[in-house]
Amino acid sequence: xxxxxxxxxxxxxxxxxxxxxxxxxxxxxxxxxxxxxxxxxxxxxxxxxxxxxxxxxxxxxxxxxxxxxxxxxxxxxxxxxxxxxxxxxxxxxxxxxxxxxxxxxxxxxxxxxxxxxxxxxxxxxxxxxxxxxxxxxxxxxxxxxxxxxxxxxxxxxxxxxxxxxxxxxxxxxxxxxxxxxxxxxxxxxxxxxxxxxxxxxxxxxxxxxxxxxxxxxxxxxxxxx
Numbered sequence: 578x579x580x581x582x583x584x585x586x587x588x589x590x591x592x593x594x595x596x597x598x599x600x601x602x603x604x605x606x607x608x609x610x611x612x613x614x615x616x617x618x619x620x621x622x623x624x625x626x627x628x629x630x631x632x633x634x635x636x637x638x639x640x641x642x643x644x645x646x647x648x649x650x651x652x653x654x655x656x657x658x659x660x661x662x663x664x665x666x667x668x669x670x671x672x673x674x675x676x677x678x679x680x681x682x683x684x685x686x687x688x689x690x691x692x693x694x695x696x697x698x699x700x701x702x703x704x705x706x707x708x709x710x711x712x713x714x715x716x717x718x719x720x721x722x723x724x725x726x727x728x729x730x731x732x733x734x735x736x737x738x739x740x741x742x743x744x745x746x747x748x749x750x751x752x753x754x755x756x757x758x759x760x761x762x763x764x765x766x767x768x769x770x771x772x773x774x775x776x777x778x779x780x781x782x783x784x785x786x787x788x789x790x791x792x793x794x795x796x797x798x799x800x801x802x
Contacts (some may be wrong), residue, residue, distance in 0.1 A: 587638070596632060598688045598696035600785040604632070604792040605684045609677060611792075615799035617673035624798070625676035628791050629683030642682030643675060650674060684788075690715045727752065 608625050615621040630639055643650075653674055688696075690711040697707035725747050759779045 591653040595782070595784065596684065596688055596788070597781050597785045598692035599699055600781060600789055601684050601688045602693070602696055602700075604628075604788050605680050606659075607792040607796050608680050608684070611796040611799035612676050614796070615802055617669040618799070618802060619669055619672045621639050621795065621799050621802065622669075622672040622676035624795055626679040628788070628795060629676075629679040632788050633792065639683050640677050641688075642678060646678050650678075686714070 606630055612622055612625050626639070630636055631725075633639065650671065654667055654671045657670055658664065661667065693711040693714060694704070694707045697710060698704055702710075730748075
């Protein structure tokens, strides 16, 4: 089951869309802000999912992202109910989390990391920090692939029960540390920190404008709601 969820997550994050990175960052921020300002209103959250579907033009991508997030969504819902005891509150926040995951998968993770760097620099974010943010996007997907490989290796070893999960976490932690060291050495050897970014020359398309209009409308709706 873990392997299936990881494969689903990797498929959801592996495909990129046509979105302009600048519009993707602005729209994702606006939609997330709208969900928060509406106090996790269910209709606003549903509209946010709808906007994400329009942005990525792939219901399968959103569905795969939500499917891979089922354990987290269930954990969040159960813990919220145990802490609050209010079913209405749990329903609202759960829909809010689903909306935010949809925005992340459909809008943010539909943008190539190199374009994210250029977009952040366009918004006057220092290149060093812009690169680190984009690297975090890339590394999340890489770590998912690493975890898939670890799960497949342990499956062949015949490990089961608590011993399986202990070895899974220990092996994955070791791989993550080694990969982090390799990345830091690569960045050092290439002189990380030197500003070497292309000027943003991509033109905004009609779909980008539609996404920005819908996101702005959702924010206005959340404010006056």
